[in-house]
Structure formats: structure tokens, C-alpha cells
Amino acid sequence: MSAGDGPGRIERRFAELKSAGRGGLVTFLTAGDPDPETAEEIVLGLPRAGADLIELGMPFSDPMADGPSIQASSLRALKAGASLVKTLDLVKAFRATDDATPIILMGYYNPIYTYGVEKFLADAIEAGVDGLIIVDLPPEEDEELCRPALDAGLNWIRLATPTTDHARLPKVLTNTSGFVYYVSVLGITGTRSAAEGHIEAAVERLRRHTDLPIAVGFGIKTPDAAAAVAGVADAAVVGSAIVDRIAAGLDENGRAAPGLAAEVLDFVGELAAGVRSGQTG
Amino acid sequence: MQQPNTYRAGPDETGHFGIFGGRFVAETLMPLILAVEKAWDEARNDPAFQQEMDSQLKHYVGRPSPLYFARRLTEHFGGAKIYFKRDELNHTGAHKINNTIGQILLARRMGKTRIIAETGAGQHGVATATVCALFDLPCVVYMGTKDIERQAPNVFRMKLLGAEVVPVTSGSRSLKDAMNEALRDWVANVEETFYIIGTVAGPHPYPSMVRDFQSVIGNEVREQMIEAEGRIPDSLVACLGGGSNAMGLFHPFLDDEGVSMYGVEAAGKGLETDEHAASLTGGRPGVLHGNRTYLLQDEDGQINEAHSISAGLDYPGIGPEHSWLKEIGRVEYVSATDDEALQAFQLCSRLEGIIPALEPAHALAFVATIAGDLPKDHIMCMNMCGRGDKDIFTVADALGVKI
Numbered sequence: 001m002s003a004g005d006g007p008g009r010i011e012r013r014f015a016e017l018k019s020a021g022r023g024g025l026v027t028f029l030t031a032g033d034p035d036p037e038t039a040e041e042i043v044l045g046l047p048r049a050g051a052d053l054i055e056l057g058m059p060f061s062d063p064m065a066d067g068p069s070i071q072a073s074s075l076r077a078l079k080a081g082a083s084l085v086k087t088l089d090l091v092k093a094f095r096a097t098d099d100a101t102p103i104i105l106m107g108y109y110n111p112i113y114t115y116g117v118e119k120f121l122a123d124a125i126e127a128g129v130d131g132l133i134i135v136d137l138p139p140e141e142d143e144e145l146c147r148p149a150l151d152a153g154l155n156w157i158r159l160a161t162p163t164t165d166h167a168r169l170p171k172v173l174t175n176t177s178g179f180v181y182y183v184s185v186l187g188i189t190g191t192r193s194a195a196e197g198h199i200e201a202a203v204e205r206l207r208r209h210t211d212l213p214i215a216v217g218f219g220i221k222t223p224d225a226a227a228a229v230a231g232v233a234d235a236a237v238v239g240s241a242i243v244d245r246i247a248a249g250l251d252e253n254g255r256a257a258p259g260l261a262a263e264v265l266d267f268v269g270e271l272a273a274g275v276r277s278g279q280t281g
Numbered sequence: 282m283q284q285p286n287t288y289r290a291g292p293d294e295t296g297h298f299g300i301f302g303g304r305f306v307a308e309t310l311m312p313l314i315l316a317v318e319k320a321w322d323e324a325r326n327d328p329a330f331q332q333e334m335d336s337q338l339k340h341y342v343g344r345p346s347p348l349y350f351a352r353r354l355t356e357h358f359g360g361a362k363i364y365f366k367r368d369e370l371n372h373t374g375a376h377k378i379n380n381t382i383g384q385i386l387l388a389r390r391m392g393k394t395r396i397i398a399e400t401g402a403g404q405h406g407v408a409t410a411t412v413c414a415l416f417d418l419p420c421v422v423y424m425g426t427k428d429i430e431r432q433a434p435n436v437f438r439m440k441l442l443g444a445e446v447v448p449v450t451s452g453s454r455s456l457k458d459a460m461n462e463a464l465r466d467w468v469a470n471v472e473e474t475f476y477i478i479g480t481v482a483g484p485h486p487y488p489s490m491v492r493d494f495q496s497v498i499g500n501e502v503r504e505q506m507i508e509a510e511g512r513i514p515d516s517l518v519a520c521l522g523g524g525s526n527a528m529g530l531f532h533p534f535l536d537d538e539g540v541s542m543y544g545v546e547a548a549g550k551g552l553e554t555d556e557h558a559a560s561l562t563g564g565r566p567g568v569l570h571g572n573r574t575y576l577l578q579d580e581d582g583q584i585n586e587a588h589s590i591s592a593g594l595d596y597p598g599i600g601p602e603h604s605w606l607k608e609i610g611r612v613e614y615v616s617a618t619d620d621e622a623l624q625a626f627q628l629c630s631r632l633e634g635i636i637p638a639l640e641p642a643h644a645l646a647f648v649a650t651i652a653g654d655l656p657k658d659h660i661m662c663m664n665m666c667g668r669g670d671k672d673i674f675t676v677a678d679a680l681g682v683k684i
Contacts, residue, residue, distance in 0.1 A: 061583040062457065062569060064464045065307045071451055083581040109305060110568045114582030136305040136568065140295065161309040163471055168312055186309060187469035 009102040009130045010155050010178040013052060014213040014234060023230025024052035025275045026215050027268055028106065028239030030073040031056045031090050032082030034246055034256050039077070041261040042246075043094055047101045049265040050272020053215075053235065054094075055133070058087050058107030065135045067190035069240040072247060076254070084111045084120070088127040095128030104157060104178075106133040109145065117145055121152040131155030131178045139171050146175050159183050160206060162198075169209050179213040179234065180206060184220075190240025193219035200232045223274025230275040238271055288535035288611055291602065296485020299608060301601035304484040306571045309468045317475075318486040320391045325493065330386065337382045338497065341415065342372045344379075346498075348505035348662070353632040354645075358652035361659035364514070366502050366530065368666045369638065375667035376498060376526045377408035381477055383494035385412040388475035395474045396420045399463040401428055401456030401522065402593030402640070403435025404667055405479030410444035420444040423462040425454040428592045434671050453586035456522075456596045460570055480523025481600030484571030488600050495529025502662055503533055510660055516541040519664040520644040521614070522558070522593050524600035526666035531612060541613070544603060545647040547589035548616035558587035560599040561607050561614040574601040590619040590679060591639035593667070617646035623679055625649060626669065638667030639675065 007015070017024045027046055032039050046054055059077040063070060091103055105124065112120050112134070124132075132149055139146075139158070146156045155178030163186065164172050173180065182202055184194035199216055206214050216229045217237025229236035245267050249260035291298040304314055324330040338344040347370065351363040368376040381398075388396060396418050400406030406422040413420035422439055426448045429436050439446050452458035467476045481488045481495070499517075506514050517534060519527035521544045534540045549557035557563055560575045567576040569584055577585040577597035587597040606612040617625075625645040630636045637645060644663050652661060669676070677684045 059583075061452065062461050064461045064570070065309075065468060067465070068451075075452075078583060085581075108568075110576075110578070110584070111582035113568055113573075114578065114580070135307050136571075138304065138306060138308050138311045140304045140311065159308045161307075163309050163312045165312060172308065183309065186471055188465045191469070 008155060008178070009100060010053070013100070013102050014179065017052060017234065023233060023275055024235035025050060025226060025230065025272050026053040026055055026217070026235050026237040027051040027242055027271070028055040028057060028237060029242055029246065030059055030070065030077050031087040032059060032077035032080055033073040033243070034076045034250055034254070035080040036082070036086060036090070038256040038261055040090055040093055042264050043090060044097055045261065045265045046268060047098050049268040050276070051101070051268055053102045053104065055104045055106045055237065055239070056087060056090065058084060058105055058111055060108040060111060063108065065188055067188040067240060069190040069243045069247065073243045084115050088123055091127040091129055102130040103128065104131040104133055105129055106135070108136050109134050112145060117148055121149055121154065125152060125154065129154065131157050133157045133159065133181060135159070139174065142175055150175060150177065157181050162186050162202070173210050176212065179215050180210060181237065182206060182214055182216045182233070183218045184216050185218050187218070189218055191219065193221065193225070196228055199229060203233050223270045226271045227274040227277050236275060242267065288606070289532065291605065292485060292489055298602045298605035300566070301574050301604040302485055302488060302572050304571060305568050305573065306484045307468060309471060313471050314484050316391065320387055321486050321490050324387055324390055330390070333386060334383055337386070338379065342378050342382060343370065344497065345501045345505070346370050348502060348509060350509070351633050354629065357632055358649060360653040360657060361516070361655035361661040362657070363648060363652060364506070364660065364662045365635070365665040366498060366662055368498060368526065368664060369641070369668035373404070373408045373411050374670065375404040375408065375638065376495060376529065376664070377405045377479060378411065379497055379529065380479065380491050380494040380525060381405070381408040381412045384475070384477040385416055385418070388418070388477070389416060391475065393473060393475035394418065395470065396477055397423070397463050397466050397474055398477045398479060399423045399456065399459040400479065401459065401595055402591065403428065403432040403439065403671065404593060406444070406446070407435050407438050407442070409477050409479070410439040410442035413444060414442045421466065422446050423449050423459040423466070425449045425456065425459050427454040428456065428459070431675050432592055432671060433674070455587070455592070457584065457587070457598070464570070480525040481528045481602060482523045482570060482572055482574065482598060488572065488602055491525050492528045492532055492602065495525050496532050498526065498529040498664060499531065499533035502530065506660065506662065512660070513537060514540060514660040514662040516543065516659065516661045518543045518545065518644045518648055518661060519666065520545045520594060520640045521599060521603065522547070522596050522640065523598070524603045526664050528600060528602060530664045535611060542611070543647060544612055544614045545644045546614060546616040547591055547594035547643055548618040549588040549590070551618055552616060555585070556588035557616070558589040558594050558596060559616045560597055561603065562616055564597070566604065569598055572601045574604045575599050575607070590622060590675065591643065593638070593640045594643065615647055617643040621646035623676065626676060635665065636669035637665055638669045639672045641666050
């Protein structure tokens with residue numbers, strides 16, 4: 001639930017997807033990558049391109065759980081002047097154009113800790129953020145940000161991984177809301193791809209423990225792969241493949257070449273078409 | 282909970298020293314971190330484990346390391362009696378092996394078949410590659426390309442010992458980036474891999490586990506000083522990168538109230554510049570690499586690059602127990618610049634016939650600032666935590682000498 005008046009955007013969006021009989025597309029990109037203007041152009045175009053939920057990376061100098069693509073995107077954004085304040089500004093700009101698509105901020109704890117937890121939560125809610133995924137805050141550190149975020153009305157989305165065994169799963173699901181993000185491979189973002197059979201079994205295992213929607217990510221790079229995942233889970237998350245399109249659209253000076261945003265949004269369109277072709281049963 | 286009458290009870294059961302420490306890691310690693318904690322709890326209470334440690338430390342590492350009265354430096358400064366704890370005489374030339382022996386025994390106990398490590402100066406990388414050779418385990422060492430350039434001899438050593446050295450080109454291309462990359466490897470290979478962290482930092486239980494392995498330094502000093510002087514020292518001095526040699530020297534003495542302790546950070550080109558590595562004196566609390574601790578960072582919480590002429594001190598963080606000891610005031614944290622360390626490096630070489638590593642040269646640079654004003658019956662013990670062979674190219678370069 002967000003902001004206290006009825007179901008939040010995330011819950012509503014997954015309910016809509018369920019009635020439409022399809023899995024959703026969650027897109028990830030780093031706020032401010034490759035520069036504030038281009039990032040805004042892309043993010044504002046995402047709903048029309050077919051993104052059902054939006055994950056925005058909060059740039060961090062030391063993204064320990066990310067592979068080379070997202071590391072580079074974080075550094076590009078920081079070099080172009082990104083900060084937590086500007087990430088929240090981007091969310092505000094988006095909310096002025098779209099009040100239905102959920103926005104989830106994803107990143108590492110230190111920038112938030114530095115900003116101040118209480119002030120961050122207030123400003124994030126005011127900007128129109130719906131949920132948080134903080135990679136380096138496991139359940140053992142719930143008092144830091146998870147509990148305050150839930151109390152403030154934000155969703156707290158936790159990562160479950162192949163190492164989250166039977167004994168640990170209940171702990172991971174406690175204090176998780178909105179949806180569960182299943183990381184389908186052991187490893188960092190954007191490197192390996194998971195076998196479909198493994199994903200199906202893992203999603204089934206999760207469903208035995210939770211009624212929350214399940215999104216699956218890490219290593220999903222093509223419309224076909226997104227379709228396959230959205231067929232067994234409630235949503236497919238695509239990150240590095242989108243970020244790679246941004247990197248490919250830079251000129252020799254590392255600046256956005258003309259038409260970059262349109263190219264990225266075209267790719268999101270292909271992913272969305274893939275997801276829409278793979279109907280759930 | 283911390284017991285009121287001791288500084289030595291930490292961390293608490295959730296891995297915290299006051300507000301510092303903790304377990305800020307990705308979920309993928311959490312089950313393993315908990316498994317390491319459990320295995321360590323069992324091992325340290327197992328006499329057979331301790332016995333094997335002791336045997337390796339004695340016969341392979343060469344412990345106990347001598348406690349040496351530095352007569353000429355004492356006369357030169359004209360005040361306190363200066364002792365060196367000679368941990369540079371350990372096998373591989375630094376204190377790092379005290380810890381890698383302990384961790385590899387734990388890795389074997391846990392049935393892990395692959396070892397990874399990060400390294401800055403290369404001392405921890407060499408110490409890890411060494412024990413991997415000894416126990417026949419494959420070893421991958423992550424090292425920033427900046428450090429690979431300035432520590433070429435250690436890179437070659439690691440390769441001779443059979444380790445794979447992976448150059449890290451991300452970020453500042455030094456120790457923090459090597460640690461990021463090691464963590465990425467660990468996430469991808471968590472089932473068979475043990476990460477031998479080189480300092481008293483990282484997620485719980487690493488800070489206290491590494492401290493306990495390094496405490497052999499302070500424990501020996503206590504015994505040796507009583508034998509040499511009939512009493513324990515008045516002050517202890519050690520350099521701090523992540524802080525493992527300092528923690529190992531200080532921890533056994535934390536409850537001896539008469540013992541002053543000085544941790545010497547690298548002030549690089551000066552604390553007033555952006556180019557230093559003094560997280561405790563120039564940083565503020567934040568969360569990185571699995572723990573809350575003092576960090577060099579900007580106003581947005583982005584981690585700043587550290588700078589020091591010494592690759593082993595070139596880290597923007599510090600072990601969480603040091604952060605706590607700073608806040609409660611038990612240890613005094615000071616700093617020495619590149620130039621001061623270079624002077625101490627040369628002074629020690631000429632007066633004592635001991636070429637120190639650039640890391641303890643920082644500690645000696647601080648000793649030089651206070652020893653002369655202390656009474657002649659003041660006993661000061663400085664940890665000579667590494668030898669300087671690896672640094673001769675860096676020092677020659679800084680002095681404008683071509684070799």
C-alpha cells in the first residue's frame with residue numbers, strides 16, 4: 001500500500017496484468033544515464049513503449065552486485081552530474097505525466113544513509129516513488145531502512161536468489177511487499193542467463209511460500225527470453241540489455257548520439273511485444 | 282551487548298561494534314556469510330583447530346616474531362624507548378599471513394575448493410597465494426591495475442605461487458575496486474568459493490575473525506615485553522589501511538588502561554588536499570563492502586578515491602572496530618603524509634638496517650613526532666608490519682632515483 005489510500009500502484013498494476021492474462025515487463029535503467037535530459041526522455045517514454053513497471057537505478061560509485069554494463073551506466077550518470085536529489089527530480093517529472101506506472105528505486109544503501117533515511121522516505125513518497133530495492137540490505141539489516149520504508153507506506157521489494165534455501169525463504173519473504181524479485185542466476189547483473197526449466201521450478205517453489213507477484217530478472221536479454229519468463233512468472237525484468245542499448249548509442253565522446261532515446265524505446269517496444277505474445281495460462 | 286567493563290567483548294551477536302559493522306551484503310551472499318559465522322564459531326572453540334593454527338604459525342610462518350629494541354632510533358629521537366614488533370620477518374614479509382593461514386584452515390574445514398582474495402599492495406595477495414600453494418587450492422587474486430603497476434614484484438610472486446591475478450580496471454583501479462570485483466566473483470561462485478578478506482573489514486564475522494587471527498601480534502608483544510622490560514608497554518603505534526595489523530596489536534591491550542594507542546592513517550599529500558586515505562580523520566560514517574564504518578565520501582554518499590604512496594593504505598574505508606574505538610576515544614587516530622613516510626623509510630633503513638614497508642613507515646613517521654618529547658622510561662612498541670623490498674621501486678621513483 002502506498003500513501004494510505006487504497007491499493008498502491010504496484011498492487012494495482014499486477015492486478016491489471018492478471019486480468020489481462022499476461023506477464024508484465026519491468027524495465028531497468030540508471031537515473032541520469034547517459035545524461036539527465038536523455039534519461040528523462042527515455043523514462044517519460046517508457047509507458048508508451050510498453051513498460052509495465054519502471055525500475056530506476058540510483059547511481060553509486062561502487063555497485064558491488066552489478067556487472068560491467070550497469071557499473072558503466074552508474075559511472076556515466078555520476079560523471080554527468082547524477083545524485084539522489086536528481087533521481088527524485090526525475091521521478092517527479094515522470095509523475096507529472098503518468099500517475100499509474102509504478103516506479104521502484106533500486107540501488108545501494110550508502111547514498112540514502114548519507115541523505116538521511118527519514119528525509120529520503122518523505123521526499124521519495126512526495127516525488128511519487130512506489131517501492132525500493134536496496135541490494136545491500138538483507139533481512140538482517142531490516143531496522144535500517146526496510147521497516148521505516150514500510151511504515152512510511154512504500155513497498156519493500158526483496159531479492160530472492162538460488163541460494164535462498166527452504167530454511168531462509170520465510171525470512172526473506174517477511175517484510176517483503178509489492179512483489180518478489182527472483183534473481184534467476186548466481187552472479188551479478190547482465191552476465192549469465194538462466195535456463196528456463198530452472199526458472200519455472202524456482203517460481204513454483206516461491207509460489208508455495210507467497211501470494212505476492214513474482215518478477216524474474218538477471219540475464220534476460222531478448223524479447224523471446226522476456227516472453228518465456230513472463231509466461232511462467234508475473235513479470236520479466238530487463239536491465240543490462242536496455243543499458244547496453246544506451247551505451248551503444250553514445251558517440252565517440254561518450255555523449256548521447258541523436259535518436260538514442262528513440263532507439264532505446266524501440267527496443268523496449270520489442271520487449272513489450274514479446275511479453276504480450278507470451279500469454280500466461 | 283557490550284559488557285560495561287571491557288573494550289574487548291565486541292561485536293554483539295548481530296556483528297555490531299556500537300553502530301559500526303553489520304552485514305550489508307547482497308542476499309545471494311547472506312546464507313554463506315551465516316555459514317562462515319557458524320563455522321568460525323565452531324572452529325575457534327575447537328582445540329584441534331587452534332592446535333593446527335599454532336603449528337602452522339610456528340613452523341611455516343616462523344612465529345613468534347622477535348620484539349626488537351631499536352637502539353639507534355631511540356638515541357636519535359632522544360626520548361621514549363622504541364621497540365619494533367618484527368612482523369616483517371614472517372614468511373612472505375608481512376603480518377598478512379597470520380590471517381590467511383587461519384582463513385584457509387577454516388575454508389578447508391567448510392569444504393570449500395576455491396579461494397579468492399583482493400589485494401592492494403600485494404602483501405595479502407601473496408600471503409593468500411602462499412597458503413593456497415601450501416594447501417593445494419586454486420587461487421584467484423583481484424588487484425587494481427594501478428596497484429599492479431606499482432607493485433610489480435608482488436604480482437610476479439603471486440604468479441610464481443600459482444595464483445591467477447585478475448587486473449581490475451573499474452573505478453579508481455586500486456584496493457576498493459579490487460574488493461568490489463572479489464565480491465562480484467563471490468556472488469557468482471558462492472557455492473564452492475571462500476573469500477579470504479585481507480583486513481578487519483567486510484561483513485560480520487570477518488572484522489572480528491581477522492582481528493582474532495591477528496591478535497597473535499599483541500599477545501606475543503605482551504609476553505615478550507614482560508620478558509624484556511618486566512612490564513607491558515606504555516604506548517602502541519601501528520599504521521592503518523583497513524586496520525588489521527593495528528587491530529592485532531591493540532586488541533589484547535584494550536583493557537589495559539595505562540596503554541595509549543595510536544593508529545596512523547595515510548595523509549597522502551596532506552589532509553587539507555583531496556589526496557589522502559585518512560578515513561577516520563577525514564571521512565564520516567557510511568556503508569560499504571558489507572559494513573558501516575568511516576568512509577571517504579562526497580556529500581551524495583559516493584565513495585571518493587583514496588590516495589597514498591603506500592598501496593596497502595590506499596583504501597577509503599577502515600575496519601568497523603576502529604570506527605568504534607575512535608568514537609569511544611580508546612584509541613587515538615592520527616596521520617602521516619607521503620613525504621613524512623618517505624623520510625621515516627630512509628631513516629629506519631640507515632639507522633637500524635631495516636628497510637620498512639611504506640605502510641609501517643607511516644607509523645614510524647608518527648613515532649618520530651612524539652618519541653623525543655616522551656620520558657626515557659616510556660616504552661613504545663611499534664608494529665613493523667611489513668618489509669620494504671616491494672617498495673624500493675616506488676621509493677626510488679619518489680626520490681628521483683633511476684634503478
